[in-house]
Amino acid sequence: MTDLTNKRVLIVDDSALHRMHAESLLKKMGVTEILQAGNGIEALDVMNASPYLPDILLVDLEMPGMDGIELLQQVMQRNLRMEVVIVSSRENALLTTVEAMSQTLGIAILGALQKPLTLERLAGVLGQEKLVVGTAPKASAYSLDAITRAIDDHEFVCHYQPKVTLATGVIKGVEALARWQHPRDGIVYPDRFIDAIERHGAIMQRFTLALLDQVLAQLKYWHSGGLSLTVSLNISAQSFADARFVNQIIKKVEDSGVEPRHLILEVTETAIMTDIGASLGTLARLRLKGFGLSIDDYGTGFASMQQLSRIPATELKIDRIFVHGCHQRQHLIIMLESAIQMAEKLQLSVVAEGVELTEDWQKLKAMGCELAQGYLIAKAMPGDQLLPWIKTESKRLRAL
Ligand code: G
Ligand code: G
Ligand code: MN
Numbered sequence: 001m002t003d004l005t006n007k008r009v010l011i012v013d014d015s016a017l018h019r020m021h022a023e024s025l026l027k028k029m030g031v032t033e034i035l036q037a038g039n040g041i042e043a044l045d046v047m048n049a050s051p052y053l054p055d056i057l058l059v060d061l062e063m064p065g066m067d068g069i070e071l072l073q074q075v076m077q078r079n080l081r082m083e084v085v086i087v088s089s090r091e092n093a094l095l096t097t098v099e100a101m102s103q104t105l106g107i108a109i110l111g112a113l114q115k116p117l118t119l120e121r122l123a124g125v126l127g128q129e130k131l132v133v134g135t136a137p138k139a140s141a142y143s144l145d146a147i148t149r150a151i152d153d154h155e156f157v158c159h160y161q162p163k164v165t166l167a168t169g170v171i172k173g174v175e176a177l178a179r180w181q182h183p184r185d186g187i188v189y190p191d192r193f194i195d196a197i198e199r200h201g202a203i204m205q206r207f208t209l210a211l212l213d214q215v216l217a218q219l220k221y222w223h224s225g226g227l228s229l230t231v232s233l234n235i236s237a238q239s240f241a242d243a244r245f246v247n248q249i250i251k252k253v254e255d256s257g258v259e260p261r262h263l264i265l266e267v268t269e270t271a272i273m274t275d276i277g278a279s280l281g282t283l284a285r286l287r288l289k290g291f292g293l294s295i296d297d298y299g300t301g302f303a304s305m306q307q308l309s310r311i312p313a314t315e316l317k318i319d320r321i322f323v324h325g326c327h328q329r330q331h332l333i334i335m336l337e338s339a340i341q342m343a344e345k346l347q348l349s350v351v352a353e354g355v356e357l358t359e360d361w362q363k364l365k366a367m368g369c370e371l372a373q374g375y376l377i378a379k380a381m382p383g384d385q386l387l388p389w390i391k392t393e394s395k396r397l398r399a400l
Pocket of ligand 3: 234266
C-alpha cells in the first residue's frame with residue numbers, strides 16, 4: 001500500500017453518516033488530514049478556503065445543490081489537480097460511465113466504488129496504480145524553441161510497444177511511441193511535450209516525419225533479420241487533414257523501399273469524425289497505396305456503425321477504458337463483443353488496448369479478440385531491446 005500519511009483527503013457526500021464511515025476508514029489507513037463537504041458547492045468552498053488543495057477527492061455522485069459529476073467538471077475547468085475516487089450507491093454501469101467521462105476530461109481517477117464502502121476496496125484503489133496517468137493537458141515544462149531544437153538534434157526517439165495475437169501469444173507488430181531523450185532531464189514522456197507540439201501544425205509534421213525516418217530504418221533492420229513486423233505510428237488530427245503532409249509520408253515510405261503494408265497509421269476516432277469528408281479522401285488514398293490504417297481510441301468518439309463501415313480502415317483499436325477490468329464487468333463485455341463482432345463483419349483486425357490483467361487477457365481471448373497490447377505483454381521499449389524481449393518472453397506469452 002502507498003503511504004497515505006501525508007495525503008490530504010476531501011470527502012464529499014451529503015450523508016453525514018457516510019462521511020463519518022469514510023473518515024474512519026481513512027484514519028485506519030493512516031490519513032490524518034481529512035476535510036469534509038456536504039455537496040459540490042461546499043467542496044469548492046472548502047478548497048478555496050484552505051491554502052492547499054486536497055490530494056485526493058472522495059466524491060459521491062448524487063447530492064443536492066451541486067452533484068458529483070458537476071463537481072468533477074468544475075475541478076477540471078478550474079484546472080485543480082487531484083486524484084479522484086468516486087463512491088456511489090448507483091449501479092455499476094453508471095459508475096463506469098462517470099469513470100470514463102472523468103478519464104476523457106483528463107481527471108486522474110483512481111476508481112469508482114459502490115457503497116457501502118469497505119476498508120478493503122478503498123485501500124485497494126488508494127494503493128493501486130492510477131488507471132489514467134497524465135492524460136490531462138498539463139502545462140508543458142518545455143518551450144517550443146527547446147522542442148524544435150530537440151527535433152533537429154534527433155533527441156526524440158521511438159520506443160516500441162508489442163502487439164500480440166491472443167490465440168498464440170505471437171508478436172504481430174509494434175506501436176511506435178515517442179520519447180524525448182533529454183540531455184539533462186533523462187527520458188521525457190509525451191504528456192510533457194505532445195500538447196505543445198500539437199498546437200503547431202508545422203512542428204508536428206516535422207516531428208512525425210523525423211520519427212517516420214527512424215521507424216522505417218528500424219523496420220528494415222527487423223525485416224532483414226527475418227522478423228516480419230508491422231509498425232504503427234500515431235498521426236495527429238491536424239496533420240492528417242493536410243494532404244501535402246500525407247503526400248510526404250507516402251513519398252518517404254516509397255523512397256525507403258519498405259512495403260506500405262508494414263506501416264500502420266493510427267488516427268483517433270475523434271480525428272476522423274471531426275472532418276469525415278476530408279478524412280475519407282485521405283484514408284482512401286493511403287489504402288490505395290497499401291498502408292495499414294488504424295482507428296485509435298475506438299469507443300471514445302461517436303462514430304456510428306454506418307460511418308465506420310465507410311472508413312477504409314484495416315484495424316480497430318478498442319480504447320483501454322473498455323478493456324481494463326473487463327473480466328468482471330458485464331457492460332464492458334457487451335461493448336467489447338459488439339466491437340469485435342463489428343470488426344469481423346467489416347473485415348478489420350481488432351486490437352484491445354491497455355491489457356494489464358491475465359484475467360482480462362483470457363476473457364478477450366475467449367471472446368475471439370484477435371490482438372492485444374498493454375503492460376501485461378510489455379511496456380514500450382527501445383528498438384534494440386525487442387529481439388531479446390521476444391527471446392525471453394515468448395514462452396510466457398504462449399502460456400497465457
Ligand atoms: O506511452 P505514451 O505515454 O507514449 O503516449 C502518450 C500519448 O502520446 C498517447 O496518446 C500517444 O498516442 C501519444 N503519442 C506518443 N507518441 C506519439 C507520436 O509520435 N505522435 C503523436 N501524434 N502522438 C504520440
Ligand atoms: O492509443 P494511444 O496511442 O493513446 O495509446 C498509447 C498510450 O497507452 C501510451 O501512453 C502507452 O504507454 C499507454 N499504454 C500502453 N499499454 C498500457 C496499459 O496496459 N495500461 C495503461 N494504463 N496504459 C498503457
Ligand atoms: Mn495509438
